[in-house]
Amino acid sequence: MSQDRNRGIATLTDVAREAGVSLATASRALNGSSRRVREEMRQRVLTAAGKLAYAPNAPAQAMARGSTNVLGLLVHDIADPYFSSIATGVMRAAEKQNLVVTIFNTWRRPDREAEYARTLRGQRARALIVAGSRVDDLVAQEQLEHELVEFESAGGRAVFISQGRLRFDTVVLENRSGARLLAEKLTELGHRRFLVLAGPSKLRTSTDRVQGFREGLARHSIQLSRDQVLRGEFTRDGGFEAMTRALDLGLAPDCVFAVTDVMAVGAMAACRQRGVRVPEDLAVAGFDDIATLRDVTPSLTTVQMPLDDVGAMAFELVAAERADRPRLRRVKGQVILRDSTARPT
Amino acid sequence: MSQDRNRGIATLTDVAREAGVSLATASRALNGSSRRVREEMRQRVLTAAGKLAYAPNAPAQAMARGSTNVLGLLVHDIADPYFSSIATGVMRAAEKQNLVVTIFNTWRRPDREAEYARTLRGQRARALIVAGSRVDDLVAQEQLEHELVEFESAGGRAVFISQGRLRFDTVVLENRSGARLLAEKLTELGHRRFLVLAGPSKLRTSTDRVQGFREGLARHSIQLSRDQVLRGEFTRDGGFEAMTRALDLGLAPDCVFAVTDVMAVGAMAACRQRGVRVPEDLAVAGFDDIATLRDVTPSLTTVQMPLDDVGAMAFELVAAERADRPRLRRVKGQVILRDSTARPT
DNA sequence: GCTGACACGGAAAGCGCTTACCAAGGAGGT
DNA sequence: ACCTCCTTGGTAAGCGCTTTCCGTGTCAGC
Numbered sequence: 199m200s201q202d203r204n205r206g207i208a209t210l211t212d213v214a215r216e217a218g219v220s221l222a223t224a225s226r227a228l229n230g231s232s233r234r235v236r237e238e239m240r241q242r243v244l245t246a247a248g249k250l251a252y253a254p255n256a257p258a259q260a261m262a263r264g265s266t267n268v269l270g271l272l273v274h275d276i277a278d279p280y281f282s283s284i285a286t287g288v289m290r291a292a293e294k295q296n297l298v299v300t301i302f303n304t305w306r307r308p309d310r311e312a313e314y315a316r317t318l319r320g321q322r323a324r325a326l327i328v329a330g331s332r333v334d335d336l337v338a339q340e341q342l343e344h345e346l347v348e349f350e351s352a353g354g355r356a357v358f359i360s361q362g363r364l365r366f367d368t369v370v371l372e373n374r375s376g377a378r379l380l381a382e383k384l385t386e387l388g389h390r391r392f393l394v395l396a397g398p399s400k401l402r403t404s405t406d407r408v409q410g411f412r413e414g415l416a417r418h419s420i421q422l423s424r425d426q427v428l429r430g431e432f433t434r435d436g437g438f439e440a441m442t443r444a445l446d447l448g449l450a451p452d453c454v455f456a457v458t459d460v461m462a463v464g465a466m467a468a469c470r471q472r473g474v475r476v477p478e479d480l481a482v483a484g485f486d487d488i489a490t491l492r493d494v495t496p497s498l499t500t501v502q503m504p505l506d507d508v509g510a511m512a513f514e515l516v517a518a519e520r521a522d523r524p525r526l527r528r529v530k531g532q533v534i535l536r537d538s539t540a541r542p543t
Numbered sequence: 544m545s546q547d548r549n550r551g552i553a554t555l556t557d558v559a560r561e562a563g564v565s566l567a568t569a570s571r572a573l574n575g576s577s578r579r580v581r582e583e584m585r586q587r588v589l590t591a592a593g594k595l596a597y598a599p600n601a602p603a604q605a606m607a608r609g610s611t612n613v614l615g616l617l618v619h620d621i622a623d624p625y626f627s628s629i630a631t632g633v634m635r636a637a638e639k640q641n642l643v644v645t646i647f648n649t650w651r652r653p654d655r656e657a658e659y660a661r662t663l664r665g666q667r668a669r670a671l672i673v674a675g676s677r678v679d680d681l682v683a684q685e686q687l688e689h690e691l692v693e694f695e696s697a698g699g700r701a702v703f704i705s706q707g708r709l710r711f712d713t714v715v716l717e718n719r720s721g722a723r724l725l726a727e728k729l730t731e732l733g734h735r736r737f738l739v740l741a742g743p744s745k746l747r748t749s750t751d752r753v754q755g756f757r758e759g760l761a762r763h764s765i766q767l768s769r770d771q772v773l774r775g776e777f778t779r780d781g782g783f784e785a786m787t788r789a790l791d792l793g794l795a796p797d798c799v800f801a802v803t804d805v806m807a808v809g810a811m812a813a814c815r816q817r818g819v820r821v822p823e824d825l826a827v828a829g830f831d832d833i834a835t836l837r838d839v840t841p842s843l844t845t846v847q848m849p850l851d852d853v854g855a856m857a858f859e860l861v862a863a864e865r866a867d868r869p870r871l872r873r874v875k876g877q878v879i880l881r882d883s884t885a886r887p888t
Numbered sequence: 889g890c891t892g893a894c895a896c897g898g899a900a901a902g903c904g905c906t907t908a909c910c911a912a913g914g915a916g917g918t
Numbered sequence: 919a920c921c922t923c924c925t926t927g928g929t930a931a932g933c934g935c936t937t938t939c940c941g942t943g944t945c946a947g948c
Contacts, residue, residue, distance in 0.1 A: 207664075207696075207697045207698075209933095209934055209935085210934065210935060211934075211935095219897075219898090220897060220898045220899075221898080221899090221934095221935085221936095222897070222898055222899080222900095222936085222937080223896085223897060223898075225935070225936060225937085226896095226897095226936090226937095229935095229936085232937095233895095233896075233937090234895080234896075235896075235897085236895090236896070236897090239896090239897085251693055253661050253662075253664045253665035253693075254665050254934090254935080255606075255665065255667060255933090255934050255935065256602075256662075256665045256666040256667065257601075257602040257603075257605035257606050257611065257666070257667055257933090257934085257935090258602075258606055258903090258933070258934035258935040258936090259934080259935055259936080260602035260903090260935090261600075261602050261603055261606055261902095261903045261904070261905090261933085261934075261935065261936090262902085262903060262934075262935040262936040262937080263903085263935085263936065263937095264903070264936095266602065268645075275631065276621065276627050276630050276631055276634065277624070277627045277628055277630070277631040277834075279622070279624065279627070279835060282621050282622045282624070282627040283622055285621050285622070285646075286620065286621055286622040286648065289621065289646070289647075289648045290648075293648070298645055298647075298662065298666070299645065299646060299647075300613075300643055300644065300645045300646075301630075301634070301644060301645075301646050302634075302643075302644075303631065303634045303635075303638070316598050317598075317601075317643065319552075319598045320598035320599050320600060320601045321601040321602070321643070322600065322601065322602055348596055348598075351552075352552045434834075434835075434838065460835075463835075463838045464838070466838065467838045470840065488835075489622075489779075490624060490779075490805075490833075490835045490836065491835065493779065493808045493809070493811065493812045493839060494838060494839050494840070495815065495839070495840045554903095554904055554905085555904065555905065556904075556905095564927080564928090565927065565928045565929080566904095566905085566906095566928085566929090567906085567907080567927070567928060567929075567930095568926085568927060568928075570905070570906060570907085571906090571907095571926095571927090574905095574906085577907095578907090578925095578926075578927095579925080579926075580926075580927085581925090581926070581927090584926090584927085599904090599905080600903085600904050600905070602903090602904085602905090603903070603904035603905040603906090603933095604904080604905055604906080605905090605933090606903085606904080606905065606906090606932095606933045606934070606935090607904075607905040607906040607907080607932085607933060608905080608906065608907095608933085609906095609933070
């Protein structure tokens with residue numbers, strides 16, 4: 199119990215004294231450095247540590263070693279199942295390497311990302327995963343990239359989970375091709391008049407999905423005009439509100455594509471409220487295949503993204519050494535047709 | 544750029560040199576200690592810091608100060624909306640105090656809790672929130688409490704979100720009274736023959752809810768026998784499986800109470816698969832009022848727990864000084880009747 | 889028995905910060 | 919004019935580790 203401020207925390211010095219060895223030996227015994235310690239000494243140290251309930255002072259180790267075992271994860275909102283799925287994947291992988299995961303909620307504010315990246319640099323975090331759609335905000339994006347460059351030059355590793363980036367390793371979610379496939383399947387089912395419920399125009403995830411959907415329709419010679427795309431928040435309420443608006447406008451599509459499952463659920467709720475039957479009166483499709491939403495009725499047609507794996511893949515990238523040029527891991531979505539888009543009668 | 548291992552990270556020393564002041568002054572200017580620095584000097588330091596993209600070395604600060612700004616949060620599984628809601632609440636509150644939240648998934652293994660508590664003690668985390676049901680595992684529980692005592696004697700603050708505890712501040716979720724109320728409302732609706740889908744018998748959240756439910760029924764002179772309680776995993780699949788089993792057994796209740804919304808959704812899926820209509824043939828109720836599940840059809844009768852607030856309350860406890868005796872914050876649930884338990888015909 | 893190689897314990901120098909403690913200068917009281 | 923007090927800058931001593939460097943002991947080979 200070396201100092202007062204520790205209020206009774208045992209330090210390595212205490213352990214060494216208790217074991218009757220030097221500080222250096224204690225350190226080497228407990229952390230198996232490159233140097234070996236005679237088994238007998240090792241045991242002495244280990245028992246002493248156990249007896250004193252010694253827990254290494256992580257900040258001190260970080261100081262001395264110049265690096266930590268902290269992994270930062272930046273998400274828009276951890277309560278969103280999309281992100282919590284990714285987080286689980288990351289944590290599952292991180293825990294195997296004894297990394298500790300610190301999560302930051304940006305609440306969808308791009309400037310926060312840069313701020314937190316800087317905080318993590320200060321923490322000397324070993325790695326940093328930025329999850330969530332990029333935003334068409336050049337200033338914020340520039341600032342973020344700048345922080346990430348600093349972060350990496352400080353010895354950390356940074357990767358994105360989002361759209362293709364140029365300067366960093368990225369797990370790319372192929373939103374466009376997924377949406378394209380979905381559009382094709384839906385037209386093959388016989389749907390013709392579409393309506394898209396999109397997210398904020400700045401979010402690339404949203405714009406990519408809309409664009410992909412448009413391309414898919416185009417392959418079947420179906421045009422998607424501007425007024426067939428309604429915008430709303432990227433949330434359940436956003437979907438609800440946008441769908442309500444559509445109904446109020448008297449739009450009469452036979453199929454609605456909401457760019458996320460969460461919005462799709464909101465849209466279905468709006469339909470229910472207005473007495474519009476899904477899928478009889480209107481087909482609805484989503485995107486992501488959120489696990490918690492697999493049991494809504496009618497079951498939701500969607501594009502499955504393996505979010506759990508995505509988290510794990512991001513971790514793999516982050517655990518690997520930085521390559522000379524950014525690595526990309528492309529993740530494709532898979533269309534899953536369910537009841538919400540039954541063939542129109 | 545003082546050292547090689549920093550690979551280009553600016554230190555306070557660099558900033559001080561750049562600003563032409565001493566280390567002490569630089570430190571005081573950047574962190575507004577009790578000591579003041581003349582405005583002119585302050586500005587010099589601030590610009591120097593900006594120019595060098597200085598980010599304070601958190602581990603070093605932790606060392607020198609003897610405490611960090613890390614808050615640990617232990618959850619069973621962050622992908623479970625129950626926990627991610629709590630996590631949001633915690634983060635919203637923590638972020639205002641510039642605390643950084645580190646999340647640990649225990650994957651429902653009680654021994655992990657103690658292990659992570661120790662890790663957090665090593666991190667010199669300022670506070671620690673243990674969320675999630677206590678388990679009837681005396682060994683693990685004892686071990687956890689022991690670690691928490693160590694944690695607090697090391698200067699940290701520990702609180703629980705769960706059932707009433709003895710030795711630590713706790714946000715108590717009143718599962719029992721919530722379930723009791725639910726039972727009463729359901730009987731008032733006219734339901735008589737009940738079936739309960741419970742979680743693992745070790746989980747107090749589950750047993751408390753079952754017990755409360757039983758009490759509520761008793762008030763209306765309805766007995767709940769042992770074979771009217773089926774156990775399953777605390778997940779969607781657990782609910783599905785348990786309900787299927789009930790159907791196979793030929794049990795014919797008029798109302799099923801699943802101890803969590805997530806299980807209830809699984810149960811409803813099982814009903815749908817077997818052609819049992821909810822609520823016409825069978826009423827179903829859940830517990831928690833998970834936001835993501837508010838749009839299932841039929842909408843689910845449940846007991847609302849303000850999980851977001853719970854997280855924030857836990858943070859308040861943790862932010863306050865330790866009292867001489869443990870503080871309790873009781874959180875009551877509120878019964879919300881929806882379509883899934885329409886009055887039986 | 890002597891020398892070189894090797895294994896392993898210990899002393900001590902940092903890591904980047906905070907914070908007593910000291911010193912110097914200016915304001916204000918007498 | 920002198921002394922005290924207050925303000926504010928600087929010096930240096932840690933915080934608890936890791937790791938380099940040194941020294942001692944042991945053993946193989948001749």
